[in-house]
Amino acid sequence: xxxxxxxxxxxxxxxASGCSSTTxxxxxxxxxxxxxxxxxxxxxxxxxxxxxxxxxxFGPGLRKVIVPAGRTGxxxxxxxxxxxxxxxxxxxxxxxxxxxxxxxxxxxxxxxxSTSATxxxxxxxxxxxxxxxxxxxxxxxxxxxxxVALGGASDYVHYVPSMHELWVTNPSASAxxxxxxxxSGTPTPVKAGSxxxxxxxxxxxxxxxxxxxxxxxxxxGKTHVIDLKTKKIVETWNNGCGLALxxxxxxxxxxxxxxCGDSGDVVVxxxxxxxxxxxxxxxxxxxxILAYSPSLKHVYSASGNTQEVFVMAVDDSGTLSLLGKxxxxxxxxxxxxxxxxxxxxxxxxxxxxxxxxxHFPVH
Numbered sequence: 001x002x003x004x005x006x007x008x009x010x011x012x013x014x015x016a017s018g019c020s021s022t023t024x025x026x027x028x029x030x031x032x033x034x035x036x037x038x039x040x041x042x043x044x045x046x047x048x049x050x051x052x053x054x055x056x057x058f059g060p061g062l063r064k065v066i067v068p069a070g071r072t073g074x075x076x077x078x079x080x081x082x083x084x085x086x087x088x089x090x091x092x093x094x095x096x097x098x099x100x101x102x103x104x105x106x107x108x109x110x111x112x113x114s115t116s117a118t119x120x121x122x123x124x125x126x127x128x129x130x131x132x133x134x135x136x137x138x139x140x141x142x143x144x145x146x147x148v149a150l151g152g153a154s155d156y157v158h159y160v161p162s163m164h165e166l167w168v169t170n171p172s173a174s175a176x177x178x179x180x181x182x183x184s185g186t187p188t189p190v191k192a193g194s195x196x197x198x199x200x201x202x203x204x205x206x207x208x209x210x211x212x213x214x215x216x217x218x219x220x221g222k223t224h225v226i227d228l229k230t231k232k233i234v235e236t237w238n239n240g241c242g243l244a245l246x247x248x249x250x251x252x253x254x255x256x257x258x259x260c261g262d263s264g265d266v267v268v269x270x271x272x273x274x275x276x277x278x279x280x281x282x283x284x285x286x287x288x289i290l291a292y293s294p295s296l297k298h299v300y301s302a303s304g305n306t307q308e309v310f311v312m313a314v315d316d317s318g319t320l321s322l323l324g325k326x327x328x329x330x331x332x333x334x335x336x337x338x339x340x341x342x343x344x345x346x347x348x349x350x351x352x353x354x355x356x357x358x359h360f361p362v363h
Contacts, residue, residue: 240277
């Protein structure tokens with residue numbers, strides 16, 4: 001299906017199967033929002049027959065959607081204004097993306113190549129699950145400029161600007177490893193230490209405003225609060241999830257959002273008041289990584305089971321309300337939001353990233 005528009009409860013969603021690396025005219029503001037581009041989402045290089053994605057993020061400094069493209073051995077940066085792509089190759093890859101007999105929609109190749117990447121100053125830091133390395137990528141030169149061996153089967157990477165550190169979750173060791181980056185010169189990461197996170201860590205969010213990081217236990221309904229400087233757990237909150245997965249932040253208002261993999265609920269915890277539960281709302285079964293738009297004050301939960309993206313407003317009291325849904329993708333459990341009102345969700349079986357535009361009012 002190519003360049004087809006779907007009106008869904010105030011949103012417009014585009015689905016396209018062709019490669020979209022052309023440059024458009026850019027978005028024009030319309031009543032505080034954006035005008036949709038006709039060239040929409042992109043199919044990633046070597047995306048066929050599919051890519052087993054995990055984490056995607058938006059880098060506000062680079063102004064790029066950062067897509068670790070798994071088995072393709074690359075990280076792809078998408079310009080939110082034009083949908084043009086920059087591909088950074090050199091990571092390990094695989095051609096393996098085939099149905100596993102007797103397992104339905106589960107695919108082989110989940111942990112090939114890069115499955116998590118993040119903005120790190122002027123660079124991009126990416127995990128390579130096959131090579132077990134933490135790589136530093138130059139987005140201008142589109143090349144790998146530094147690399148260091150990881151301590152195990154790592155999961156997510158996030159940058160802590162105030163500390164010039166990269167934090168890498170390492171569930172196989174129930175720990176978070178942290179790597180220092182020089183303030184100038186060649187950005188070669190150096191492992192500076194690790195600290196234990198019992199029964200986890202699952203997902204990671206950085207809250208520079210409060211000097212904290214947040215991560216979940218897999219089971220038991222807990223979210224840990226970690227001091228960025230001391231690397232110690234300073235509080236543990238109840239999130240009410242049977243299986244806690246994604247976590248993201250509204251730093252300005254002090255809300256932590258946690259996705260429950262068992263129920264599909266999104267839970268709002270008050271970071272200003274010891275993690276008190278402010279509200280919860282169903283965001284669809286099969287949800288995992290959440291996204292948040294600071295400008296729109298909307299939370300996005302992608303349901304890989306129902307193939308929908310739930311768009312939720314969160315008011316100043318921390319109460320969630322459902323604004324509407326837009327089409328997602330089978331097993332499309334990861335979503336990102338850029339600074340132009342666009343929403344991006346993974347489409348594993350077609351090796352592409354779908355792009356939508358949120359036309360709902362600011363809350």
